[in-house]
Amino acid sequence: MAALLSDKLRALLDGPVFIDLATIQPDGSPQVSPVWVKRDGDDILVSTTVDRRKYENLRRDPRVTVLAQPADSPYDYAEIRGTAETTTEGGQHLIDELSLKYTGKKYAEFNPVADQDAERVVVRIRPRKVVGSL
Amino acid sequence: MAALLSDKLRALLDGPVFIDLATIQPDGSPQVSPVWVKRDGDDILVSTTVDRRKYENLRRDPRVTVLAQPADSPYDYAEIRGTAETTTEGGQHLIDELSLKYTGKKYAEFNPVADQDAERVVVRIRPRKVVGSL
Numbered sequence: 001m002a003a004l005l006s007d008k009l010r011a012l013l014d015g016p017v018f019i020d021l022a023t024i025q026p027d028g029s030p031q032v033s034p035v036w037v038k039r040d041g042d043d044i045l046v047s048t049t050v051d052r053r054k055y056e057n058l059r060r061d062p063r064v065t066v067l068a069q070p071a072d073s074p075y076d077y078a079e080i081r082g083t084a085e086t087t088t089e090g091g092q093h094l095i096d097e098l099s100l101k102y103t104g105k106k107y108a109e110f111n112p113v114a115d116q117d118a119e120r121v122v123v124r125i126r127p128r129k130v131v132g133s134l
Numbered sequence: 135m136a137a138l139l140s141d142k143l144r145a146l147l148d149g150p151v152f153i154d155l156a157t158i159q160p161d162g163s164p165q166v167s168p169v170w171v172k173r174d175g176d177d178i179l180v181s182t183t184v185d186r187r188k189y190e191n192l193r194r195d196p197r198v199t200v201l202a203q204p205a206d207s208p209y210d211y212a213e214i215r216g217t218a219e220t221t222t223e224g225g226q227h228l229i230d231e232l233s234l235k236y237t238g239k240k241y242a243e244f245n246p247v248a249d250q251d252a253e254r255v256v257v258r259i260r261p262r263k264v265v266g267s268l
Contacts (some may be wrong), residue, residue, distance in 0.1 A: 022164035028199040030156035030164045063163040
């Protein structure tokens, strides 16, 4: 069963908010990192590369949790639990789109060492449950 | 081995920053929630209650990860991995102290239904490793 995102949560994700993405380490402990985000319907898209720990974790265990919290209204937040699918298809396009959204620049311009990145990955998170007040 | 917090990270935690605390659910998936925080030396103190999922998770598996990110400098963040100890001793004192820090009010004044809270718990997180640029 997929969960739907509220209008408020959609609006938050459509703005330049950083979300925190939690994955599970090989030893079962949590890993958390802040990421840029794009909303696609009720799915949440995040960019990573094939050599990041996040990616390895997601390939082993696709269960993730995302925390989205408005900077100007921190008591209204959403914890989104779901499952992640990964693909390298469209990976470069997504990071360029995210970079424009968050920095106003192409990714190669924002990050001068972008050309040293390993292959880019699209992480598509399908929400299963949303907890919180958004 | 305990990890030390940098001066920048200490300063961030001493201000009214919300941190995201990740714990492990019974099924092994991650749970994340935003919390108030107090620094005590290199330890991180968080308040919860005995009936919260967070507390149940911590009692079962004390491995936690904390994400601290300055609102005005989101690319400087710290992921703090550590182990949590819990006690009800000093639980009411901590929530009152945190409420004053974050809201300028006593907790009972900030949260009118505070008297319906279950017993308050102090979560003391001992950092083992700090990742990131803070």
